[in-house]
Amino acid sequence: MEAWWLVLIKSVVLVALLFLVFAYLMLFERKFLGFFQLRVGPNRTGPWGLFQPFADAVKLVLKEDIIPASADPLVYRLAPMISLFVALAAYVVIPVAPSSGPVRWGIADPNAGILLLLAITSLGVYGITLGGWASQGKYTLLGSLRSTAQAISYELAMGMSLVGVLLLAGSVRLDDIVAAQARIPFAVLQPLGFLIFLICIVAETNRSPFDLPEGETELVGGYHTEYTGLRFAMYYMAEYINMIVMASLLTHLYLGGWQGPLLPPVVWFALKVAVILFVFIWLRATLPRIRYDRLMNFGWKVLLPLAALNLLGTAAVVALA
Amino acid sequence: MLRELAVGFETTLKNFFAPKVTIPYPEQKKPRAQGFRGLHELRRYANGLEMCVGCELCQVACPANAITVQAAENDPANPHSPGERYAYEYRIDLLRCIFCGLCEEACPTGALHLTQEFELSETSRKSLVYGRDRLVRAARSGGSVPVNVYPDFRGHRPLADIQASEQEVAGA
Numbered sequence: 001m002e003a004w005w006l007v008l009i010k011s012v013v014l015v016a017l018l019f020l021v022f023a024y025l026m027l028f029e030r031k032f033l034g035f036f037q038l039r040v041g042p043n044r045t046g047p048w049g050l051f052q053p054f055a056d057a058v059k060l061v062l063k064e065d066i067i068p069a070s071a072d073p074l075v076y077r078l079a080p081m082i083s084l085f086v087a088l089a090a091y092v093v094i095p096v097a098p099s100s101g102p103v104r105w106g107i108a109d110p111n112a113g114i115l116l117l118l119a120i121t122s123l124g125v126y127g128i129t130l131g132g133w134a135s136q137g138k139y140t141l142l143g144s145l146r147s148t149a150q151a152i153s154y155e156l157a158m159g160m161s162l163v164g165v166l167l168l169a170g171s172v173r174l175d176d177i178v179a180a181q182a183r184i185p186f187a188v189l190q191p192l193g194f195l196i197f198l199i200c201i202v203a204e205t206n207r208s209p210f211d212l213p214e215g216e217t218e219l220v221g222g223y224h225t226e227y228t229g230l231r232f233a234m235y236y237m238a239e240y241i242n243m244i245v246m247a248s249l250l251t252h253l254y255l256g257g258w259q260g261p262l263l264p265p266v267v268w269f270a271l272k273v274a275v276i277l278f279v280f281i282w283l284r285a286t287l288p289r290i291r292y293d294r295l296m297n298f299g300w301k302v303l304l305p306l307a308a309l310n311l312l313g314t315a316a317v318v319a320l321a
Numbered sequence: 322m323l324r325e326l327a328v329g330f331e332t333t334l335k336n337f338f339a340p341k342v343t344i345p346y347p348e349q350k351k352p353r354a355q356g357f358r359g360l361h362e363l364r365r366y367a368n369g370l371e372m373c374v375g376c377e378l379c380q381v382a383c384p385a386n387a388i389t390v391q392a393a394e395n396d397p398a399n400p401h402s403p404g405e406r407y408a409y410e411y412r413i414d415l416l417r418c419i420f421c422g423l424c425e426e427a428c429p430t431g432a433l434h435l436t437q438e439f440e441l442s443e444t445s446r447k448s449l450v451y452g453r454d455r456l457v458r459a460a461r462s463g464g465s466v467p468v469n470v471y472p473d474f475r476g477h478r479p480l481a482d483i484q485a486s487e488q489e490v491a492g493a
Contacts (some may be wrong), residue, residue: 036333040343286333287326 002104010107015088022240023053029281036285046270061301065227071226075134080227080234083127084227087241090120092305097258105266106174113174114166117249118159121204124242126152128206128213131235132223143222146292147213148204153195153299154210158200160307164314165253178257185256192310194254196303198279201246203299206239207280212295247276269271329347330411347442358422358435361413363457366403371457374404387417404430411456415441415449 027042027049034041067076093113096107108118126146132144166172168189169180178185187194203210214222222225224235251272251294258265260272273278290298344351353359364372375392393409401407425435443449 032337034343035337036342038336038339038342039339040345096444282330282333282337286329 003210007107011092014091014107015078018088018091018241018244019237021200021244022059022237025244025277026056026236027052028277029284032278032281033285038124057233059234060229061076063232065229065231066226068137068226070136071258072134072136075130076226077231078176079127079131081123081127081240082130083238083240084234086120086124086127087245087311090117090245091122091241091248093174094245094252095178095198096269098178106299106310109173109175112172113220114162114172114177114249114253117245118162120171121242121245122151122155122236127238128223128234131211131227132213133225135223137226139219139221139225140223143213143215143219143225146215146219147206147223150206150210150212150295150299153296154200154203154303157247157299157303157307158204160304160311161190161196161200162253162290163311164190164193167185167311167314167318174252174257178259181256182259187254188253190310192306193314196307196310197254199303201250202280202283203295205242205246205280206282207243210295211289215289243277243280244273247280249272252274336394340384353437353439357439358420358425360415360417360436360438361424361451362378362434363408363432363438364434365444365457369406370400371402372430373408373428373457374402374430374432375406375408376429377471378429379424382423384421385400385416385417385419386422387414387419388412388424389414403468407452410455413451413456416446416449 030052031041031049035321042052043054045051067073067237092107093110093116095104095109097105118179128147129144132140132142132147165177165186167178168186171180206213213219214224216222219225224232227235248269251269255272255276257272258269260268264270366372377390377392380390381385382487389410389412390408392406394404395401395407396460420435422435424433441449
């Protein structure tokens, strides 16, 4: 065990770092979406628009904080905090680089890291559901209903595809899983599982083309329709930090984590995560939002059987080898 | 379906690296069309006399009631315009104006002209009612028209063509 003050310092640094990465992820998403659409994106605040996140932050802080008259005030206030807290807490168990020397990279190193991570990220749906319910609006309620249904249908497939990795690695500790990929990353050994997991994390983070809980064309803003100012910002942060968490998880599970030639581990890790985040944005720029019933069909009738097949195959190979 | 997906991703990725179509507006301006109708101006002859003779036809022609003209008799010793009368007061309410250009067509002396200027934002409604002081100017396009030669109707001729003919008139 590390001293409590060391853990505290590491936590503060982690949260600050996540906020910073979130701010620039948002900027780069807007930039890149612009590029994908033959525009240039934000470029007025500072060189290359680099101060845009700070301008946005100031704008959001100065906005009026509205609570609908019919809303449940306590739950309404609590819901965005749950979302943000859960998103931040999930990163605790993700190591960024191998631990050598007196100070470890990750904050916590439980021996069932993945299970804890999955449990925490699954809680994120409460923030969305409660927020949509407490706002007492039709759009918000529909948005939160969608998010629950979506979470149920995609987390199963995600968990199943992940078990294949756990079988190959023979451990649920993230460090061990990364170490097991020293020669070949699991994305090569488990291409199907990798694809399913990729699709599921897009759905899990409510990103386009699975952004049905927000669905601005039909649900205004979905679960965050009524939210303004800082509370809205919390939801926003939660969504992007979830993206970072999921991209990090994917890197560790399928892309060999921090391992790579020449460059230091942290750089490799950051590079891989950045590439996955780029893929997230690329997906958003390319695919339209899919219809709700098709989303359900796809989750239950395509992804789940495929994930089961993948799991069975892997299990057979592991058992015979 | 997979093929279509691949084509879609390829298209967006191509766009990502393609040159962008955005024009960085205040620094770089898109060329306006030749028939572009922007801010009005009241032109003068080369000797400084106003071309407007206060006939009020523009006011009558205006479908949006944006133009107000009040004419007054010229002082023969010190005339404002070559005609009998001149525009004592001339106001265009740009908040009402629809930039249709009917006033320009109605003007018998070619005094009124819609320039290419379109950056007309102001901080108050009042300042968007342009008076004589801001409309009459030895302006960008009109200053070189010589005395008593009325310019041709501008219609939809290319701008360069118009400028060339104006310079010819000025030279002659």
